Amino acid sequence: MSLIERLKTLVIEGNLEEAPKVTREAWQAGANPQQIIDQGLIAAMEVVGERFACGDLYIPEMLLSARTMESCLKALRPLIVGTEIKAKAVVVFGTVQGDVHTIGKNLVIMMMQGAGFEIHDLGTDVAPEKFYEAVQRHKPDLCCMSALLTTTQGAMGRTIQLLKQKGIREEVKIMVGGAPVTEAFSKEIGADGYAPDAGSAVEKAKGLLNLQ
Ligand code: B12
Structure with missing residues (x-):
């Protein structure tokens, strides 16, 4: 079994102790962070999601896998952050109201x-009013919203509506994402951009802000 396959198994099993060690070993053995994330960590969460959906696994196990993935991301963080040329821009970022998914x-x-953006992380379950306050306070170039549930993605539209009502919608670019979100949905609610994954999110953000 390759180190990345082993890592995937450890995250599915929720092995908090071993998984970060194997993450570092995989990197030391020559795997790049993107490979580790895509083929090890995200692939593991896909399996966990499928097992949860068919009732083979329950919330405590899903949570343990999520914690394990987060500890692996922490181990990778020094390898990702600070490796690229600075592309200065300010971003406020939150998971929308009613939604506690943090990993994406x-x-x-x-x-x-890693690409040099200054981030204000608003956390999870962020109400439209909180996004509004953060946009007023931090004057960001970009406001990002994440949603993982079909039942919470509507909060993205409500947040954009509130920014419009308050007259500050045009002062900030808005980018949305998360598993149920699509390009078509992002257009429907009046966002400026959508990206399906973390790598393309950075490219999309640079494009929206003319930083390329
Ligand atoms: C881990 C997990 C949990 C954990 C979350 C822990 C944590 N700290 O995040 C816990 C156990 C808390 C949880 C709870 C629930 N969950 Co859950 N969860 C998942 C799981 C397995 C993985 C999510 C994940 O982290 N994926 C890995 C990351 C890297 O992927 P990602 O989030 O999609 O992010 C990527 C892209 O979407 C994108 N992206 C994300 N955000 C953004 C933002 C921007 C701006 C951009 C550009 C891009 C972008 O880039 C990211 C990186 O590539 C998914 C299954 C799945 N495969 O998604 C179910 C899943 C999302 N959960 C689900 C459900 C039903 C729930 C619960 C309702 C269960 C319940 N009955 O209580 C609760 C809801 C709680 C709430 N109010 O939010 C369903 C959702 C179904 C639906 N369509 O609505 C899923 C799909 C599982 C399933 N197959 O049924 N969950």
């Missing part, structure tokens, strides 16, 4: 920090 948001944030 944290991964996109990590890649953005």
Whole structure:
């Protein structure tokens, strides 16, 4: 079994102790962070999601796998952040109201920090009013929203509506993402951009802000 396959198994099993060690070993053995993330960590969460959907696994196990993935991302962080040329821009980022999924948001944030973006992480379950306050306070170039549930993605549209009502919608670019979100949905709610994964999120953000 390759180190990356082993890592995938450890994340599925929720082995908090071994998984970060194997993450570092895989990197030391020559795998690049992107490979580790895509083929090891995200691939593991896909299996966990499928097993949860068919009732083979329950929330405590899903949570343990999520914690394990986060500890692996922490181990990778020094390898990703600070490796690229600075592309200065300020971003506020949050998971929308009603939604507590953090991993996708944290991964996109990590890649953005690696590209030199200054991030204000608003956390999870961020109400439209909180996004509004953050846009007023930090005057970001970009506001990013993440949603993992079909039932919470509507909060993205409500947040954009609130920024419009308050007259500050045009002062900031808005980018959305997360598993149920699509390009078509992003257009429907009036966002400026959508990206399906962390790598393309950085490229999309640079494009929106003319940083290329
Ligand atoms: C881990 C997990 C949890 C953990 C979260 C822990 C944590 N700290 O995040 C816990 C156990 C808490 C959880 C809870 C629930 N979950 Co859950 N969860 C997952 C799981 C297995 C993995 C999610 C994940 O981290 N993926 C890995 C990351 C890297 O991927 P990602 O988030 O999609 O992010 C990538 C892209 O989407 C994109 N992206 C993400 N955000 C953004 C933002 C921007 C701006 C951009 C550009 C890009 C971008 O880039 C990221 C990196 O590539 C998924 C299954 C799945 N495969 O997605 C289910 C899943 C999302 N959960 C699901 C459900 C149903 C729930 C619960 C309702 C269960 C329940 N009955 O209580 C609760 C809801 C809690 C809530 N109110 O939010 C369903 C959602 C179904 C649906 N379509 O709505 C899923 C799909 C599982 C399933 N197959 O049924 N969950």
